[in-house]
Amino acid sequence: MAKKDKLSERQQNILHYVWEYMTSNSRPPTIREIGEAVKISSTSVVNYNLTKLVDKGLLERQAEVSRGLRLTDKALHFIGQVPKAVSGLINVPLMGDIVASEPLEVGDTSGLYDPIEISASMLPDRVKSEDLFALRVNGDSMIDAMVSEGDIVVMKRQSEARNGDMVAVWLTPDDTTTLKYFYNEGEKVRLQPANPTMDPIYVSPASVQVQGKVVMVMRQTA
Amino acid sequence: MAKKDKLSERQQNILHYVWEYMTSNSRPPTIREIGEAVKISSTSVVNYNLTKLVDKGLLERQAEVSRGLRLTDKALHFIGQVPKAVSGLINVPLMGDIVASEPLEVGDTSGLYDPIEISASMLPDRVKSEDLFALRVNGDSMIDAMVSEGDIVVMKRQSEARNGDMVAVWLTPDDTTTLKYFYNEGEKVRLQPANPTMDPIYVSPASVQVQGKVVMVMRQTA
DNA sequence: TCATACCACGAACAATTGTTCCATGTCAAA
């Protein structure tokens, strides 16, 4: 880690230039190209600042390789304000499996699985990508929610639900997690399966713990 | 245009290698790297084949520039990969509704609906985006395929299926369209519902018309 | 057979490009 994450103006310029160059040329620039663009006459100064950027975790370099540059995720985040906003893609971390017999695990399993990529245009406007996570359905336990084995459920972290939301709930009496449409009807909470041929169940509000709201379900079949 | 679009095996290898190298290193390879990967001892031979590829419109080169390579759309098409380099997003046209009582409509309804945006990384590598289209599920008729009303089915145009594929089939005796897993068992074709609690149906190969392969199913619940 | 086009090889050359060294400048703390 660097002492301070503050970047000099030159380093910011370099970062921006590298980004622009790469997006338009689909290859990284050379040291001299950077120097010219950022008005640095000496290659050694460019080199110096590049190593600084590496220290700060914004850049990766491959020694002795021409154009051996690569922007890290951190750099993308730093540059484009929102790296995904540029491309319209949202990265949703795949946190693990969803099992009927356990509450949702929210442990930090980042890196364990490849993140899911979703087009921002496919999501409701209001969700923030930070609140999103994804789970893979494990067995056939979610059949009544029209969700089958291997499906990926994209969820939004929240502990309360509005009527009509599809949510993941933890039922304390049964010790089970299920996906259901949620309707609070005062006395009781009605949990409606997505499968129209199946009947709803009624439980007391105290025995329902909303774990998150289901934003999207996707199934890859090929 | 080149006299013949036929590529020598070496040229195909080069194309593949360049693509792989670029996707994993986010920069083009050098001539010598190509040579080593494709087992060409001389840089001039690599150079020779590169100019050939340029002539055939599969490659663009920038002279005197290290790693001055770029794959054209044609090349990506040739390799059989989705051109994800563009933005990572693929636009899939939403062609209309899928109804149980009709074959798939393939009419040109472009512009009628907003296209679906899918991350290329969520699709199998080999699909070409031109072959993809999407349909919205109309009623509850696809329940046995674990697909419910409003779901969006992304399909790949094709008239034949391999065993295990989930396909949309038109059953001529019943005059219905359904989504099923396809297994050709010689005498009969077994159509297996995605819902494991339901039984397969067996029909004669003559009475099945494969309309397309289901690549993905997505459901927006919020 | 000869001619021609196509493809391949190796080597040398020239340009590009990363690396290093030394000197200088700036600025804040001691």
Next chain:
DNA sequence: TTTGACATGGAACAATTGTTCGTGGTATGA
């Protein structure tokens, strides 16, 4: 002021990398 960390500049060097040239092989067709 002096010190030291940090930043900059210029130049030379060394490695990487694109280019070119001469040679030779293998088909196909005249």
